[in-house]
Amino acid sequence: MSDEEKKLTVTAHDEGKRLDVSLVKGCPELSRSQLKKLILAGNVLHAGKTITDPAYRVKQEQAFTLIVPHSEPIDLEPENINLDIYYEDDDLIVINKPAGLVVHPGAGTPNGTLVNGLLNHCGKSLSGIGGIKRPGIVHRLDKDTSGLIVAAKNDRSHRCLSSQFEKRSVERAYHALAWGSPNRPSGQIEGKIGRHPNERKKMAVVSENVGKFALTRFRTLKRYGLRVFKAECRLATGRTHQIRVHLAHIGHPLVGDPVYSRTTEARLSGIPDSDIESITTCRRQALHAVTLGFVHPRSGLKMRFSSEFPEDLRNLESIFERAKTFS
Numbered sequence: 001m002s003d004e005e006k007k008l009t010v011t012a013h014d015e016g017k018r019l020d021v022s023l024v025k026g027c028p029e030l031s032r033s034q035l036k037k038l039i040l041a042g043n044v045l046h047a048g049k050t051i052t053d054p055a056y057r058v059k060q061e062q063a064f065t066l067i068v069p070h071s072e073p074i075d076l077e078p079e080n081i082n083l084d085i086y087y088e089d090d091d092l093i094v095i096n097k098p099a100g101l102v103v104h105p106g107a108g109t110p111n112g113t114l115v116n117g118l119l120n121h122c123g124k125s126l127s128g129i130g131g132i133k134r135p136g137i138v139h140r141l142d143k144d145t146s147g148l149i150v151a152a153k154n155d156r157s158h159r160c161l162s163s164q165f166e167k168r169s170v171e172r173a174y175h176a177l178a179w180g181s182p183n184r185p186s187g188q189i190e191g192k193i194g195r196h197p198n199e200r201k202k203m204a205v206v207s208e209n210v211g212k213f214a215l216t217r218f219r220t221l222k223r224y225g226l227r228v229f230k231a232e233c234r235l236a237t238g239r240t241h242q243i244r245v246h247l248a249h250i251g252h253p254l255v256g257d258p259v260y261s262r263t264t265e266a267r268l269s270g271i272p273d274s275d276i277e278s279i280t281t282c283r284r285q286a287l288h289a290v291t292l293g294f295v296h297p298r299s300g301l302k303m304r305f306s307s308e309f310p311e312d313l314r315n316l317e318s319i320f321e322r323a324k325t326f327s
Contacts, residue, residue: 006066010058019044020054023066030068031163043067076105076135081117086305091157091298092150093122093136096307099146099284104137118151126151127158138162139170139238144258147174147289148307152297160297165238171293174233174243175309177286177316178252179267181226186219189246193239202259203241205249214239216246225324227267228255230317232290244285255316257285275319286313 008026020036023044027035036054038044044051045065058064084096097103097114104115118126118136126136136151138161152158164170192211196202205211215236222230229252233243244260247253253261256279268276293304309317 004068006068008064008066010060010062010064012060014058015060016057018054019051019056019058019064022058023064027066028160028163030159031166033166034159034162035066038066038068043069076116076119077111078120078123079111079116080120081112081114083114083117083121085121086148086307087303090125091154091296092152092161093118094148094150094292094305097141097146097149097289099144099310099312102143103140103149114149114151122153125153127153127155139165141289142241142244142285142287144284145174145287145289146310146313147287148292148305149289150292150294157297161294164294168236169295171291171304172235172238172289173291174235175221175288175290175313176231176233176243176247177228177255177313177320178231178247179228179255179261180252181223181229182220182231182250182252186217188215188217189250190215191246191249193242193245203239203245205245212239213237214242214246216243218247223324224317224320227324228320243287255279255286256282258283261285271319271323275323278315278319282312282316284312286316288313 006027008023010022014022014025020032020039023035024030024032039054040052042050042052043066046062084098085093086096087094095114102109102113105111105113115135115137136153136158138150138152138158141147141149150161152161191205191214192208193203193214194206194211196204197206217234217236218231220229221232235242244254244257248260255261263280268279271279288307288309290307290309291304293302295301296303
């Protein structure tokens with residue numbers, strides 16, 4: 001498959017703007033970060049010369065040629081994995097992902113992923129833009145976070161959905177069970193997220209000059225005494241482990257989180273032994289993606305999907321409801 005060439009001419013309105021900003025308007029299916037990568041890779045030409053500076057200031061009537069490489073071939077094995085499909089058409093598919101399912105192959109997980117299941121279900125109709133290990137993948141959920149995720153079935157949809165995520169116009173809401181009782185019913189957590197300085201498998205809120213900007217908005221939905229509360233969290237950004245890191249940072253780590261939380265004796269005081277076992281054997285963070293909303297890449301219509309709290313987390317809620325009189 002040959003690469004696609006796009007011819008773009010700078011308008012008077014874009015005079016003096018950055019090259020990557022100017023090209024966004026002529027390529028709405030591409031995000032600014034995607035265009036920046038194409039520029040840096042030498043895929044933009046002007047007057048026969050390659051322009052590799054995304055900050056290059058354009059002038060009216062300048063003509064540019066943008067070369068968009070064809071998507072990479074998919075080289076993964078389809079697997080018969082049960083998928084809870086919420087919606088599907090020719091452009092995209094929305095899945096309610098269970099906890100324990102990795103989104104795409106990677107180090108230590110060569111198969112048995114959501115991508116392998118999607119390949120079995122969709123055949124070769126997944127976008128290859130994400131690369132040979134991530135066909136169709138526009139965004140991710142942690143292995144042990146359950147809930148709604150959308151995948152693209154063609155390159156046009158992939159670019160459009162990726163652009164919406166980059167522009168932060170996608171609606172994403174999560175429900176979580178967290179330890180403690182916040183001193184305010186709602187608020188926002190703002191703190192740059194980067195690799196933990198001492199534990200490289202963890203993320204952390206880090207200094208200004210190291211991490212990436214991250215913003216999480218939350219509101220308390222229900223309190224189970226002073227022990228646990230249920231929160232709705234909405235992402236303004238999408239950093240690795242963002243909700244888990246931000247809530248732990250303010251002293252309210254997620255119930256069951258094996259990385260950022262510890263189930264101490266004080267947190268379990270007064271709870272019957274049978275219920276304690278249910279809590280301590282929960283091997284995943286109590287976090288579920290309940291809402292996903294975006295604009296359909298072909299129709300332009302707003303789409304919004306909702307998913308109920310899964311059974312394992314509802315069982316935890318019942319335990320904390322019974323135990324709230326002891327907290």
